[in-house]
Amino acid sequence: MAYAKSAVSSQQIIDAAIRVLARQGYAKTSLLDIAKEAGMSKGALHYHYPTKEALIHTVLETACNAVQARTMQAWSPSDNPFAALRKSLEELWATRAERSDEALVVADLLALSLSDESLRPRLAEFYDLGAQQIRAYLEQNLIPLGLEPRISLEILPRIVIGLLDGLVMQAFVDPDALSPDEVVDAVQTIAISIFTGGSGK
Numbered sequence: 001m002a003y004a005k006s007a008v009s010s011q012q013i014i015d016a017a018i019r020v021l022a023r024q025g026y027a028k029t030s031l032l033d034i035a036k037e038a039g040m041s042k043g044a045l046h047y048h049y050p051t052k053e054a055l056i057h058t059v060l061e062t063a064c065n066a067v068q069a070r071t072m073q074a075w076s077p078s079d080n081p082f083a084a085l086r087k088s089l090e091e092l093w094a095t096r097a098e099r100s101d102e103a104l105v106v107a108d109l110l111a112l113s114l115s116d117e118s119l120r121p122r123l124a125e126f127y128d129l130g131a132q133q134i135r136a137y138l139e140q141n142l143i144p145l146g147l148e149p150r151i152s153l154e155i156l157p158r159i160v161i162g163l164l165d166g167l168v169m170q171a172f173v174d175p176d177a178l179s180p181d182e183v184v185d186a187v188q189t190i191a192i193s194i195f196t197g198g199s200g201k
Helices: 007-024 031-038 042-048 052-072 081-097 101-112 117-141 156-173 180-195
Strands: none
Touching: 007 031, 007 042, 007 052, 007 101, 031 042, 031 052, 052 081, 052 101, 052 117, 081 117, 081 156, 081 180, 101 117, 117 156, 156 180
16 A cells, blocks of 8 residues: 655654653654554554654654753843743753753663664754853843853863753752752852852842
8 A cells, every 4th residue: 555645644643643742752662652652554654664663763853852942942141141041941841841842852861862863963953052052142142241251162062051940850859859949049159159250149
């Protein structure tokens, strides 16, 4: 039986894959699981994506784009750059901690990338864009105030992302360990104390 490829059915498969992977994780998900979720036969799914690996790369691209689109909205200009920084950090935390399907898929595939090198380039792009967004905000909003970073602006955004990602993994396994306000307060304090140099103000 021949199947007609279409953008609609391809997106239907990707959306279904994200739902199943968020629910079950990569290791416990088969193409048959995804086909059932998409409401189609395994043969129809194979016509679009011959292997699980081919589908996963498209799913990862889609999930990363969804998370990035939300975080990009967090970096908005403001008359009070410190208040705006806090609001942005709150959104960056929420994007991770709310456990959206896309965020769960990215986290699961990040763990899988320890053994699957083919996933690493896209995930590296994901982290690079996140770091660029933070760096651009700091350069546009804090440097004009006369603040000087103690460390390179290549490293500071990566530290902020590392703090958020490390803390959200702890929150996944122990939801009561951290409150959003505590996390945002801590990350903001660390970021600003690094950025303000010797003055500490």
